[in-house]
Amino acid sequence: MDPMSRSNDHYADVQGRPLRYSFWAGALQIRGAVTLRVLGDVISFGVLSALVVLASRYAEHRFDIHVGVTVGPFEAAGTVLGLLLVLRSNAGYDRWWEARKLWGGIVNQSRNLASSALCYGPDDEAWRTQFIRWAAAFPHVMRSSLRGRRSLPEVAVLLGEAEADRIASADHMPDVVAVELARMLREARDRGMDPMAFYQAEHQRGLLVDHLGGCERILATPLARSSAIQVRRFILLFLSSLPFALLHEFQADPDMSFMDRALGSYDWLIPLYVMLVSYPLLSLDRIGMELQNPFDTRRIDHLPIDDICSTIERNLLGMLLGDPSGHGPHPAALGTLGPNETHIS
Structure with a gap:
């Protein structure tokens, strides 16, 4: 089963389908545990x-x-240590949950931006196709930037190898996509796009950049190192x-x-x-440490950003093709659109 199918099954469970829950399976499973x-x-x-x-x-x-010493002081120390560890794990979970909300916003803003472009943008097939491809590439570029990677295979499929290489060579890769989307919106305005629709689309594009900034803030600001050191020394002394x-x-x-x-x-x-x-x-x-960076695939509880990016891409391409289900075909089936092309391959 592919990741998208697993993701859809998960959402179906959340929406009310009976869950096959086993306490023993959950307590004894190794995957996802520290x-x-x-x-x-x-x-x-x-x-x-x-x-x-x-x-x-x-x-x-x-x-x-x-x-030998009496056990009394250890009972009090154990209680304090437990509280410190719970606070530490809660701080890590707050970062994880904030990152998940930011990526939920990226999903929403990507859909809103695509809807505005398709409904109010120029009635030009080449412009619409190119804009949707750039909008679908944005989450992939953000994901690679947050993970410190320069390989952009999904972007190469959407935009072509030349554009993928140009993005990968930039100091801050998402800026290239954000500027290109802004340029295309300005072009749409110059070609008669309704001013209110233009402002709304530009606002959605700006929110995408804001959400990226929130993710970068989480990535660049780990929990206080001195706090982690002191807690671990407390654990060492206690045990x-x-x-x-x-x-x-x-x-x-x-x-x-x-x-x-x-x-x-x-x-x-x-x-x-x-x-x-x-x-x-x-x-x-360990859980508190694992939750600090929700974007790193080496962490046990990293966010499923790969699935989220695939969902955005499928939804946007589905909008482009007029598929009401929002599940468009793989972009390879549409061909690769170069920046100067004026037709769908």
Whole structure:
């Protein structure tokens, strides 16, 4: 199933189709979870706690030094740490959700711009086709710009290799498309486009640039690094010292030998407890980091911008061909339109 089909199925579910929900499938699935990305750190804290247990029991047996602290302070510290991590993950989610709203605006403004151009623009097939292709290329160029990529295969299909290369060579690629759309709107005005319709279309074009600026603001302004460092140091101190509190809870019989204490008591449970506590703490910290950049495909929860851009392209080409469903054919079926061509290939 292609990405667009998966996207349409998702929207159908949201609109009321019964969902096949399984708690166990959701709880145990690996895809979309941060488990594999924090597993190494969880195991590391388990190994560290095992070394602490062995060292403390050896010190008790060899030097009669008892290591351990009461668990009370850890209960309070754990509560504070949990709140800090929730705040951090919420801050990341706010960025993710803001980016999603901005891309929702890009979808709406692209459709509005195309509608205004087709309904009020010049009755010229070449102008209409070229304008829609440039409008459909804009989201693809924005996506590549946000991801720091210069490859524009979708734009090459829509506009031709020469235009794609010209856009890719620009310092800020979306500016090339925005200027071209503005130039074509000015041409439409000069050819008799209704002034109010021109202002409305120009407003929609400006909103596209505004939404892009909002995405670039999210990309260029990560969460405060000092906050992340302090939270992770808090996690490190908490999990590194937690075995000492558990040692206090699992006091061994002083008459037992060192090996009996290491193997015959409940000390082996301490690394498991530490790993159990570290998993949610490290997962929340990782989630907060993953959500910081919603455009990067290396992030687990990156926005489905590829599907969004494909949806915009299909909708706009569908408008051009007069398809009321808004699902036009692949642009390759229409051919490639050069900047100086006056017909549909």
